[in-house]
Amino acid sequence: MADRFGRNHQSGKGNLSFNTLNLVRLGIEYGTALGQRAEPDIDGFIAALDRYMGVALRGLLHRYEIQARQPAKASDFMMREGVWEGGEELSPDDEVRDLLKHGTLSIGFIGLAECMRALYGRHHGENAEVYAAAYEIIARMREFCDEAADEYDLNISLFATPAEGLAGKFTKVGRLQFGAIPGITDREYYTNSFHIPVYYRLPAAKKIELEAPFHALCNAGAISYVELDGNARNNSAAFMRIVQFALAKDIGYFSVNHPIDRCPACGYEGIIGDECPSCGAEESEVPMSRIRRVTGYLTGDYKTRFNLAKQAEVRDRVKHA
Numbered sequence: 001m002a003d004r005f006g007r008n009h010q011s012g013k014g015n016l017s018f019n020t021l022n023l024v025r026l027g028i029e030y031g032t033a034l035g036q037r038a039e040p041d042i043d044g045f046i047a048a049l050d051r052y053m054g055v056a057l058r059g060l061l062h063r064y065e066i067q068a069r070q071p072a073k074a075s076d077f078m079m080r081e082g083v084w085e086g087g088e089e090l091s092p093d094d095e096v097r098d099l100l101k102h103g104t105l106s107i108g109f110i111g112l113a114e115c116m117r118a119l120y121g122r123h124h125g126e127n128a129e130v131y132a133a134a135y136e137i138i139a140r141m142r143e144f145c146d147e148a149a150d151e152y153d154l155n156i157s158l159f160a161t162p163a164e165g166l167a168g169k170f171t172k173v174g175r176l177q178f179g180a181i182p183g184i185t186d187r188e189y190y191t192n193s194f195h196i197p198v199y200y201r202l203p204a205a206k207k208i209e210l211e212a213p214f215h216a217l218c219n220a221g222a223i224s225y226v227e228l229d230g231n232a233r234n235n236s237a238a239f240m241r242i243v244q245f246a247l248a249k250d251i252g253y254f255s256v257n258h259p260i261d262r263c264p265a266c267g268y269e270g271i272i273g274d275e276c277p278s279c280g281a282e283e284s285e286v287p288m289s290r291i292r293r294v295t296g297y298l299t300g301d302y303k304t305r306f307n308l309a310k311q312a313e314v315r316d317r318v319k320h321a
């Protein structure tokens, strides 16, 4: 996508910074989950959403100003040797502003699913009307970003935050503040951006259909994935059909997750429980390698590389048939 200065390629620019909004908290405050009102206060919710997007935006602009005022010599490698496009023309004491303006400033969000439960008692995978309302919220966020981009003449965009850290951090704060509300704050993580919760059972095609329209709204980036069981590698035709369906629906970044375990004793690959079905090695003696995808990263030992919240999310994942 072209940036607002006409640059139409991906390299030589980057995402400068992003701030992420906690939609769950807004949902709880303006919803019905605490029994404080009979109907959700949607006008109050939207007003608060705009207010907090304003706070997020001011933070981004403040940081941008500090970054843009740096002289090119503060980082010769990044700013003068071709990592950022146009840097070769800068003198050591020139501001880097004209390079950085091609980067993006993004406002992200987490927990649309829990937010909808707090507002309407159901998430956007469970009900068509709730889905329409969820779409409206994210469309409003995109509109805010577009207006800000025009006002400040910068690439201000909407981001489906992967939230490796916030998934657990916001949830902990939410539980302290509001207690464990079923389906909202009672898990160890909030659901990634606009995703249908990983524990909700639905067909792969349905998950793709529901999530695809949000990709078009999130112009700073988004990912969707479906979970398949370990037999996916034996059914390449089904695998291809799912990928092609996702591409046809305009999913920007799509991934199919299927677990791969490997026994280091005999090299067996497949789904391994506590014991290798091939050589009988036990997990307690030989730690099995277990490859999983967590927010875009493939990891062989997600239990040490990711926080407890993301580990809990991996445990809760159901397969999409």
Ligand SMILES: [Zn+2]
Pocket (backbone or CB within 6 Å): 263, 264, 265, 266, 267, 268, 276, 277, 278, 279, 280, 281
């Ligand atoms: Zn083995």
